[in-house]
Amino acid sequence: MGNRFTEKLAGLGQLSEDDLAILGAVTAQSRTVTKRRDLIREGARPGPIFVILEGWACRYKILPNGGRQVLAFLMPGDFCDHHGGLLAEMDHSIQTLTSVEVATIGRQDMDSLMDRQSIAKAIYRAQLGDEATMRAWITSMGRRTSIERVAHLMCELYLRARTIGLTAAPNLTLPLSQLLLADSLGMTPVHLNRVLKELRLTGAMTLQRGNLVISNPGQLVQIAGFDENYLQRRLRQAA
Amino acid sequence: MGNRFTEKLAGLGQLSEDDLAILGAVTAQSRTVTKRRDLIREGARPGPIFVILEGWACRYKILPNGGRQVLAFLMPGDFCDHHGGLLAEMDHSIQTLTSVEVATIGRQDMDSLMDRQSIAKAIYRAQLGDEATMRAWITSMGRRTSIERVAHLMCELYLRARTIGLTAAPNLTLPLSQLLLADSLGMTPVHLNRVLKELRLTGAMTLQRGNLVISNPGQLVQIAGFDENYLQRRLRQAA
DNA sequence: CGTTGAATTGAAAGTGATCAAGGCGTGTGG
DNA sequence: CCACACGCCTTGATCACTTTCAATTCAACG
Numbered sequence: 001m002g003n004r005f006t007e008k009l010a011g012l013g014q015l016s017e018d019d020l021a022i023l024g025a026v027t028a029q030s031r032t033v034t035k036r037r038d039l040i041r042e043g044a045r046p047g048p049i050f051v052i053l054e055g056w057a058c059r060y061k062i063l064p065n066g067g068r069q070v071l072a073f074l075m076p077g078d079f080c081d082h083h084g085g086l087l088a089e090m091d092h093s094i095q096t097l098t099s100v101e102v103a104t105i106g107r108q109d110m111d112s113l114m115d116r117q118s119i120a121k122a123i124y125r126a127q128l129g130d131e132a133t134m135r136a137w138i139t140s141m142g143r144r145t146s147i148e149r150v151a152h153l154m155c156e157l158y159l160r161a162r163t164i165g166l167t168a169a170p171n172l173t174l175p176l177s178q179l180l181l182a183d184s185l186g187m188t189p190v191h192l193n194r195v196l197k198e199l200r201l202t203g204a205m206t207l208q209r210g211n212l213v214i215s216n217p218g219q220l221v222q223i224a225g226f227d228e229n230y231l232q233r234r235l236r237q238a239a
Numbered sequence: 240m241g242n243r244f245t246e247k248l249a250g251l252g253q254l255s256e257d258d259l260a261i262l263g264a265v266t267a268q269s270r271t272v273t274k275r276r277d278l279i280r281e282g283a284r285p286g287p288i289f290v291i292l293e294g295w296a297c298r299y300k301i302l303p304n305g306g307r308q309v310l311a312f313l314m315p316g317d318f319c320d321h322h323g324g325l326l327a328e329m330d331h332s333i334q335t336l337t338s339v340e341v342a343t344i345g346r347q348d349m350d351s352l353m354d355r356q357s358i359a360k361a362i363y364r365a366q367l368g369d370e371a372t373m374r375a376w377i378t379s380m381g382r383r384t385s386i387e388r389v390a391h392l393m394c395e396l397y398l399r400a401r402t403i404g405l406t407a408a409p410n411l412t413l414p415l416s417q418l419l420l421a422d423s424l425g426m427t428p429v430h431l432n433r434v435l436k437e438l439r440l441t442g443a444m445t446l447q448r449g450n451l452v453i454s455n456p457g458q459l460v461q462i463a464g465f466d467e468n469y470l471q472r473r474l475r476q477a478a
Numbered sequence: 479c480g481t482t483g484a485a486t487t488g489a490a491a492g493t494g495a496t497c498a499a500g501g502c503g504t505g506t507g508g
Numbered sequence: 509c510c511a512c513a514c515g516c517c518t519t520g521a522t523c524a525c526t527t528t529c530a531a532t533t534c535a536a537c538g
Contacts, residue, residue: 061374064464067382071374083367086360091371091466121325128322132330134373135300135310141380142425143306146526178485186381191526193486209485209535225303227330385494417517430494432518448503448517 003027005051005103008077008164012129013122026113027051027103033096039080040094046087048104050080055100056175060183061092070184072133073097073157073176077164079126098175141186144225149185150195151224154205158214159228171213199223242266244290244342247316247403251368252361265352266290266342272335278319279333285326287343289319294339295414299422300331309423311372312336312396312415316403321366337414380425383464388424389434390463393444397453410452438462 002010006023009015015023030053033039039050039057052074059071071092074080080094080102105113114120136156140149161172182192200206204220206213214220221228241249245262248254254262269292272278278289278296291313298310310331313319319333319341344352353359372395379388400411421431439445443459445452453459460467 059374061378063378063382069378069381071377083363086364087367092374124322125325128326131370131373134370134377135298135331137377138310138373138380139300139302139308141377142423143302143308177483184381188527189485190487190528194526197486416515427495428517429496429519433494436518 003053003103004076004164005053009119009122009126011163012125013118015118015122019116019118022113022116023119026105026109027053030101030103033100033102035096035098035100037096038093039096039100039102040090042090042093044090046081046083046089048106049110050094051103051105052076052078052080053101053103056097057094057100058097058180058184059092059094068183069186070180072130072137073184075160075164075166078130079123097180146185146187146191146195147198148224149187150181150192150199151204151220152226153181153185154207154212154214155221155224155226158212170215170217171211174207174210174212176210242292242342243315243403244292248358248361248365250402251364252357254357254361258355258357261352261355262358265344265348266292269340269342272339272341274335274337274339276335277332278335278339278341279329281329281332283329285320285322285329287345288321288349289333290342290344291315291317291319292340292342295336296333296339297336297419297423298331298333307422308425309419311369311376312423314399314403314405317369318362318365321362321369336419385424385426385430385434386437387463388426389420389431389438390443390459391465392420392424393446393451393453394460394463394465397451409454409456410450413446413449413451415449 002020002024005027006020009023010020035055042061054076057074057078057080059074061069061071063069074094081090114123133156136152140152144152157174158167158172161167166172178192178196179189182189185192187195196207199220202219202223204214204216204223206215220226241259241263244266245259248262249259274294281300293315296313296317296319298313300308300310302308313333320329353362375391375395379391383391396413397406397411400406405411417431417435418428421428424431426434435446438459441455441458441462443453443455443462445454459465
């Protein structure tokens with residue numbers, strides 16, 4: 001029992017029955033948001049904290065010249081805005097990619113969650129994981145070729161999805177258009193398309209119509225230069 | 240009084256005399272580390288937390304192919320590893336760029352700091368600021384041209400330096416080689432050099448021998464597409 | 479069965495990388 | 509005090525990858 005959120009946090013720290021009950025209670029009420037809808041807009045004042053229980057979303061930023069950069073993909077169990085009003089305004093927006101089930105946690109509730117050492121630690125670990133992912137993205141954008149970059153992102157998304165139990169098989173449904181992927185990888189849709197074709201030809205993986213099939217995991221990891229530990233580190237519990 | 244660290248945190252939250260005294264006490268002892276030395280290595284187990292009191296450092300990652308990606312620049316007052324042992328291993332390294340004055344905070348001391356709401360909030364805000372900076376870097380790498388990227392980084396570094404009182408004038412000493420800057424911006428040193436020349440020719444700024452002079456701030460901000468708020472947002476105190 | 483948004487392919491143009499050579503400044507030793 | 513050496517910056521020429529522009533195909537859907 002519990003939901004994706006409580007399950008995720010449970011995997012990040014030692015949570016007692018009470019902890020889980022509290023987390024569950026706080027996210028018991030949820031609402032459904034249709035796809036392609038902004039959950040939070042850049043510049044917005046802090047409101048309640050959103051948690052994604054089901055579905056996918058992304059953080060993104062629009063540039064003055066009209067370009068878009070996707071900053072992160074959000075999956076079930078992820079926080080939208082962990083800060084809980086510590087900042088005056090959002091510096092980016094969050095949009096749903098699929099129909100999404102969101103729970104909202106009030107400021108008060110959030111404070112009481114953070115008062116519990118165990119819960120606070122788990123939440124903090126989740127955030128550290130997000131930061132590790134951001135560093136991996138920076139590294140990708142700066143020093144990986146386009147094919148490595150694509151392969152790396154696929155490794156990340158697949159592992160994250162598997163960790164939360166979205167898939168067991170070596171394939172996965174990604175509700176991500178090529179345009180969106182291109183905007184997350186800093187390339188044009190046209191070029192992304194060519195890179196996907198190239199990856200297909202290597203036999204490492206196939207991504208078509210949102211269906212990711214990792215036919216040769218070892219090869220994909222090798223192309224990506226993927227450090228299998230970077231996502232796991234955050235899961236392992238430190239002494 | 241106090242040091243760069245206490246001053247920085249004081250600027251991020253309402254800290255009482257007691258808070259400041261505690262922060263000061265905990266960072267009272269420091270040691271000097273010579274330039275170009277790793278403070279923390281990727282894969283290292285969590286030890287005490289480092290805080291930079293004086294000097295510059297950077298986070299970086301070495302790729303399988305030998306490339307290097309700089310992930311962040313650290314200035315006086317910045318944390319090296321905020322996590323305090325919540326993760327099992329570092330996923331990147333930290334190296335000094337200049338001679339650096341570092342204080343170390345023991346795990347115990349850190350815990351007691353975090354027990355104080357006021358201090359915990361300030362530290363949390365500092366981290367949120369770091370995250371905002373990472374998002375800006377991702378955006379730069381993904382969707383800004385090289386000249387915009389360079390201009391944007393200079394805006395960031397200048398503003399950060401001014402915020403902590405490193406400079407008042409429109410110029411600043413950056414202890415950053417072109418090689419290092421290139422590794423932080425995802426470009427080659429050769430191309431960075433050309434971009435710097437181009438920026439010089441526009442009249443917006445000059446960077447030579449580590450000396451940054453912003454001759455036309457408005458123009459630089461315009462080239463960078465710099466959102467003057469993104470760094471400030473983290474400074475403004477939310478309701 | 480046409481319409482629509484996304485994916486795919488081709489050709490040309492551009493941006494940044496690579497390779498290679500020289501210049502400049504600082505520090506050290508003769 | 510000068511000369512050399514080393515690291516870093518600068519510049520040129522060429523090459524490669526990615527973008528841009530444009531057109532076509534495809535698949536889902538009304």
